[in-house]
Amino acid sequence: MNATYDARLGLYIAGEWLGATGRDTRDVLNPATGAGQAALPLATEDDLDRALAASQRGFDAWRATPPAERAAVLTRTAQLLRERVDHLARVATLEQGKIQAEAKGEVAFAAALLDFHAAECQRVYGRVLPRPAGSRSMVLHQPVGPVAAFCAWNFPIMNVVRKLAPALAAGCSIIIKPSEETAGSAVEVMRCFQDAGLPGDVAQCVFGVPDMVSRHLLASPITRKLSFTGSVPVGKALMKLAADTMMRTTMELGGHGPVLVFDDCDLDRTLDTLVAHKFRNAGQVCVAATRFQVQDGIYDRFAAGFAARTRALRVGDGMDAASQMGPMANARRPDAIAEFVGDATAQGARLLAGGDRDGDAGFFFQPTVLSDVPTAARAMNEEPFGPIALLSRFATDEDAIAEANRLPFGLAAYCFTENGRRQNMLGDTIEAGMIAINNVRLSYPDSPFGGIKESGHGSEDGPEGIAAHLVTKTVHIS
Structure with a gap:
């Protein structure tokens, strides 16, 4: 190293x-x-x-x-x-x-x-x-x-x-x-x-x-x-x-990527895909999955599975082949993420994984999962740009779409559902320049990359x- x-x-x-x-x-x-x-x-x-x-x-x-x-x-x-x-x-x-x-x-x-x-x-x-x-x-x-x-x-x-x-x-x-x-x-x-x-x-x-x-x-x-x-x-x-x-x-x-997870998704595959995607580059990605809106019927299983996978990630020097997530890029970012976590937990969010700096040297922060995050929390309204996943519940398709479109951002959005009619509806109604359905890849050399709104x-x-x-x-x- x-x-x-x-x-x-x-x-x-x-x-x-x-x-x-x-x-x-x-x-x-x-x-x-x-x-x-x-x-x-x-x-x-x-x-x-x-x-x-x-x-x-x-x-x-x-x-x-x-x-x-x-x-x-x-x-x-x-x-x-x-x-x-x-x-x-x-x-x-x-x-x-x-x-x-x-x-x-x-x-x-x-x-x-x-x-x-x-x-x-x-x-x-x-x-x-x-x-x-x-x-x-x-x-x-x-x-x-x-x-x-x-x-x-x-x-x-x-x-x-x-x-x-x-x-x-x-x-x-x-x-x-x-x-x-x-x-x-x-x-x-x-x-x-x-x-x-x-x-x-x-x-x-x-x-x-x-x-x-x-x-x-x-x-x-x-x-x-x-x-x-x-x-x-x-x-x-x-x-x-x-x-x-x-x-x-x-x-x-910037963005604030909503992730809509419906109760008919392939849950294990969805979890494996989303945890890896959320914490790549320590979450410092403009199209990062950030607000995970999960349907009531699978919410508890999703939260438990997401937290377990997150806690298993190995954080370390990016030059170490065993590391799965490296440090944040500069000294500003760990402090910013810590403030987001403190604000969310003070407003009632439950900390399921991480939540603090990692080690004494460098700019490391633990991959973090917060559950039942209230809409008023700062992290639900400002782009966190770091290794923090925000979980909340929804009941109906209309509720999920309304929350996805609530913010002035419109860069990337992700949806997981096996219902074809719903897939078409989500593609039509979610306000984002790029939408991935049952996958997380948005960048290809031959496809346009960009957002709408702010x-x-x-x-x-x-x-x-x-x-x-x-x-x-x-x-x-x-």
Whole structure:
């Protein structure tokens, strides 16, 4: 478990790696120990101006690059991710905390995203409208321009690729600002793009004081699109900045995933599926199953089975092959989860498993199950973003749907029932951008990923992800 954190940190601007000289730095921590392991340079305003100028040059050249050449770069990057999977996964675990199996799975999914977008490069179609002989009306889809992309720390490899792949496939240049807390993963992904032959002006990677970086990039007339993954409050603040230039936006914000478990489900299979899904990445997942609404007839058996499986999970360093859940990603998260647990139990929730920090070192928190959680509890209304499962009862389908739709969030929802008529009804009536029925997988390279209501707008992945980086132009010729 004494793995070396060997990410080569820096800013990537105009094809050049820039180090700490003349710049402020911040430490990148190991969540399993809380210790610092590398110093990350932070961009100055001059650095950001240089990145913006490079992005404009990159866009002018990249948009004119044949789609087949763009596709070749994405395909080669996917190959490099697969070749470097052990290194990438190690860096991700050492700075984010997730177990190695999850980190390697994240690399594999990122590579699949690149393969999909490489193929889609050559499927950006327009159309010709019927007109009298001798005239033409054409609808064209063209790249929107330089993109500013900001992404969260919870999937430090996939989130970066999810921003880069559709922008590059569409013909846009991009400046990406990943999380400073998981900088090494983003840096190593950028090195894969560089080694795959992506021109240096086309993609920039910067780190810095988040408010300063976002204000600087979004105030520039060079930036034509904002793509953000993160919390609802930060997303709203960025949208206000983007409004000043009428910038296009894709917002993948927080969620509070309802799980509707009906009494006709396959109970053991449902429990095995949900416990594993709930505690992956220590619950730090925007589409995490969070509010478990269970029908009265099976509630007690479900609660007992869920708690027993949760108590059996092994929590430890993500580099330990025996660990089933790693630490939380930063020092803020265990305190936040402890506050949620204390509030819920003070209001009458029953603690069935966990409920406290785990150990003295690092940012560990026990996987936690709360039963009969009142609707007024903070955790039932604010996104917990951690290893806490909230169980409550319902009687009728109408009750379950009403609770699922109660909050302003609408990212992901899960339903478990063998009744086909009910499955159709749930798919129609639950207010979420993504719904999984009798399974928990919501991410595929070819399907759109995104939410509704305060969980954001626009889609990533699938053809819709590339379409979000295109503008529509109509040309009429006589």
